Amino acid sequence: MSASALARRRRATSIGFVAVLMWALLALFTAATGKVPPLQLAAMTFGLAFILALSKWLLRGENIIGHLHHRPVVWAVGVGGLFGYHFFYFVALRNAPAVEASLIAYLWPLLIVLFSALLPGERLRWWHLAGAVTGLAGAALLIAGDQDFSAGIQLAPGHIAALACAFLWSGYSVLSRRLGDVPTDTVGGFCGVTALLAFSAHLIFESTVWPADGMQWLAVAGLGLGPVGLAFFCWDHGVKHGHIQALGASSYAAPLLSTLVLILFGFAAATWTVALACLLITGGAVLASIDLLRPGSSR
Numbered sequence: 001m002s003a004s005a006l007a008r009r010r011r012a013t014s015i016g017f018v019a020v021l022m023w024a025l026l027a028l029f030t031a032a033t034g035k036v037p038p039l040q041l042a043a044m045t046f047g048l049a050f051i052l053a054l055s056k057w058l059l060r061g062e063n064i065i066g067h068l069h070h071r072p073v074v075w076a077v078g079v080g081g082l083f084g085y086h087f088f089y090f091v092a093l094r095n096a097p098a099v100e101a102s103l104i105a106y107l108w109p110l111l112i113v114l115f116s117a118l119l120p121g122e123r124l125r126w127w128h129l130a131g132a133v134t135g136l137a138g139a140a141l142l143i144a145g146d147q148d149f150s151a152g153i154q155l156a157p158g159h160i161a162a163l164a165c166a167f168l169w170s171g172y173s174v175l176s177r178r179l180g181d182v183p184t185d186t187v188g189g190f191c192g193v194t195a196l197l198a199f200s201a202h203l204i205f206e207s208t209v210w211p212a213d214g215m216q217w218l219a220v221a222g223l224g225l226g227p228v229g230l231a232f233f234c235w236d237h238g239v240k241h242g243h244i245q246a247l248g249a250s251s252y253a254a255p256l257l258s259t260l261v262l263i264l265f266g267f268a269a270a271t272w273t274v275a276l277a278c279l280l281i282t283g284g285a286v287l288a289s290i291d292l293l294r295p296g297s298s299r
Contacts, residue, residue: 112132
């Protein structure tokens with residue numbers, strides 16, 4: 001790989017990692033939205049993301065139909081990834097213990113690394129897999145904490161839903177790479193359809209609860225601008241043009257950074273568990289990124 005191509009790949013990988021940084025704010029902003037039901041919150045935030053994308057297209061005089069006119073498989077992958085993941089995640093949390101559901105759902109970074117071997121021009125090396133497994137260990141340590149699993153985990157429908165989350169998001173990420181000719185602006189359309197589907201599901205499964213005050217409305221806006229907005233555009237660019245194995249492994253930084261943000265704002269305590277998880281996740285991300293870090297890499 002030429003120096004210029006490697007530089008472009010590093011830049012795209014960095015843009016993809018910006019999504020991980022924004023997802024670190026997901027827990028904080030979600031907690032700050034009060035008692036807004038999850039599907040309603042998804043409809044509101046994805047709707048805001050679509051409005052922002054539409055505003056950008058109108059202000060720049062772009063071809064809106066061109067951004068939305070794509071073959072059915074593109075829409076199936078995009079909407080299946082965005083709406084499918086969030087819908088099954090909410091189902092998982094309602095039908096299984098939150099810790100167990102989170103651990104299973106967070107298999108998606110490891111699955112991205114594994115599935116990347118099926119992509120044209122990609123090779124799965126031992127350090128990619130080792131980095132992803134190390135990151136998984138750190139995330140498991142962080143999410144599980146002092147949870148006692150001595151009694152065993154009783155399989156529940158929520159566990160199946162959480163596994164569906166892992167396969168949906170990893171599949172969406174890897175298939176997006178295969179659809180590299182589709183412009184990132186199309187994600188705006190995915191957000192619009194996801195908002196409509198989430199709103200429909202909200203009407204069926206939930207009762208509407210609006211934010212109680214200005215701070216809660218700001219938290220909703222923050223979600224729509226960042227973790228449930230711009231983050232998906234950055235992720236799309238990253239997985240299409242960056243180092244997908246490094247992005248997969250480094251995604252385990254999201255729960256770590258989220259915990260650090262909660263500690264910073266007084267919602268969680270700093271512990272040795274967090275410190276060890278930090279070492280594992282950081283080390284795993286560096287290991288999986290050897291191709292980008294070492295001089296003269298051919299990748």
